[in-house]
Amino acid sequence: MAIELVSEHACFGGVQGFYRMASPACGGPMRFAVYQPPQARAGRVPVLYFLAGLTCSEETATIKAGAQRAAAELGLMLVMPDTSPRDTGIEGATGDWEFGEAAGFYLDATQAPWSSRFRMETHVVHELAAAVAEHFPADPGRAGIFGHSMGGHGALVLALRHPDLYRSVSAFAPIVAPSQVPWGQKAFSRYLGDHHRAWTEHDACELVKRRPFGGTLLVDQGLDDKFLATQLQPERFEAACAEAGQGLVLRRHAGYDHGYYFIASFIEDHLRHHAAALAD
Numbered sequence: 553m554a555i556e557l558v559s560e561h562a563c564f565g566g567v568q569g570f571y572r573m574a575s576p577a578c579g580g581p582m583r584f585a586v587y588q589p590p591q592a593r594a595g596r597v598p599v600l601y602f603l604a605g606l607t608c609s610e611e612t613a614t615i616k617a618g619a620q621r622a623a624a625e626l627g628l629m630l631v632m633p634d635t636s637p638r639d640t641g642i643e644g645a646t647g648d649w650e651f652g653e654a655a656g657f658y659l660d661a662t663q664a665p666w667s668s669r670f671r672m673e674t675h676v677v678h679e680l681a682a683a684v685a686e687h688f689p690a691d692p693g694r695a696g697i698f699g700h701s702m703g704g705h706g707a708l709v710l711a712l713r714h715p716d717l718y719r720s721v722s723a724f725a726p727i728v729a730p731s732q733v734p735w736g737q738k739a740f741s742r743y744l745g746d747h748h749r750a751w752t753e754h755d756a757c758e759l760v761k762r763r764p765f766g767g768t769l770l771v772d773q774g775l776d777d778k779f780l781a782t783q784l785q786p787e788r789f790e791a792a793c794a795e796a797g798q799g800l801v802l803r804r805h806a807g808y809d810h811g812y813y814f815i816a817s818f819i820e821d822h823l824r825h826h827a828a829a830l831a832d
Contacts, residue, residue, distance in 0.1 A: 553683045558583070564624035565590035568614065573683050577660075577674040578637040584680060585614040591627035592689045598830035599629040599690035600720075600823070601676065603658060603703030603710075606735070607649050610634045613700070616812035622820040626827040629690050633680055635702070637669045651738055657730070658706030659754045661743035670743060676706075677714055696720035696826040700815055701779075704771075705730055708756035708789075711765055720829035722770035722822045724815050725777055728789035731755045735783050757792040768799035770825045772818050774808030 558570040566589040575582040591597050602619070604612045610632045613619065623630050636656030642665050645652035656672040685692045697718045699707035704726025711721035730736020731751040744750045752758040773786045780786075786802060793800040808814040 553679070553686060555683055555687050563587065564620050566592065566620070566624050568620060570610065570614075573679070575637070575675050575679055577671040577679055579669045580637055580639070582637065582675060582680075583610050583634045585610040585630075585632040586684065586688055587614070587620050587623055587630040588688060589624045589627050589629060592629060596689045596691040597627050597629050598694035598696070598827070599631060599684060599692065600826050600830075601631045601633070601695070601697045601707075603676070603697070603699030603706040604632065604635050605699070605701030605703045606635075606655050608635050608654065608703075612812075613815070616816065617819050618816045619819050619823060622823045626823055628823060628827055628830075629684075629688065631680070631684055631690075633676055636672060640669045642666070642669065650735055651742065655702065655739065657702060657736075657739045657743065657754070658710060659743060662747075662750065663743060663745040666743050672706075673710065673713075677710060677717065681717070694719060694830040694832075696722075696830055698722040698724075698822055698826065699726070700724040701810065702727055702735070704728075705736075705756065708769070709754050709759060712756060712759040712763060713753070715763070715765060720767060720826045721765060722825055724772050724818070724822075725774060725779070725784055725810055726756070726771060726786075726789075727783060729755060729757045729785055731758070732788070733783045733785065757788050760789070760792050760798050761796045764793075764796045764798040767829055768801060769793070770822060771800065771802045772814075772822075773802065773804050774810060774814045775804055775806050776808055777810040777814075779810055
């Protein structure tokens with residue numbers, strides 16, 4: 553699978569790059585970013601996928617999270633996909649920051665017209681992973697996934713749906729119960745239709761009760777997050793994990809909001825969590 557170089561930059565002894573690839577799943581080009589740590593010059597390294605949130609792109613965490621320094625120390629490759637296909641031409645795909653372009657929710661839409669382009673689960677799990685394994689010194693047998701907000705939802709759900717592909721998972725302020733909150737209900741009703749059984753297949757609270765993840769989950773949540781009560785509700789996931797016997801470290805942080813200052817404050821903890829799980 554061919555990729556196109558957009559730009560590359562020296563960063564903490566490694567290389568931060570931005571790339572583009574053709575995506576059959578999403579019906580057009582998809583952008584992504586890859587940080588190759590200095591250890592990648594000597595051989596394959598563990599790979600960690602970061603899924604960004606609503607309104608974001610492959611550039612957001614790459615520029616704002618401050619992850620490269622610790623990734624260089626730990627020898628972790630970082631992959632940041634875009635959050636949806638772009639320039640789809642689908643009516644209603646733009647103009648609402650909570651839905652459509654930049655709001656793909658990391659699922660494969662089943663309802664027209666969204667099913668023609670919005671197939672982010674297939675893109676991230678299969679297409680992008682295959683391209684990364686082919687073109688970069690990543691070890692696909694040592695892969696982890698994490699994310700923020702909508703991307704935290706994506707990380708938890710994709711890890712629970714594909715436990716054979718990911719050895720570690722964590723999240724910042726994830727949407728843990730999308731079938732129960734407005735952000736998820738808006739997206740699911742359009743992408744998946746009025747099929748509530750299908751909604752539960754993309755809801756971390758429902759999935760963890762059916763098939764727990766084979767490792768401890770790390771979740772950080774700011775207590776000054778304006779979306780905490782209406783959209784995030786981490787207590788739902790805490791209860792679901794307790795019911796399922798799922799290992800969970802849920803850390804609540806006074807004074808922190810939903811933004812990237814919060815993520816930058818705790819990103820190193822997440823990288824070390826993944827590095828320990830992905831070690832040989």
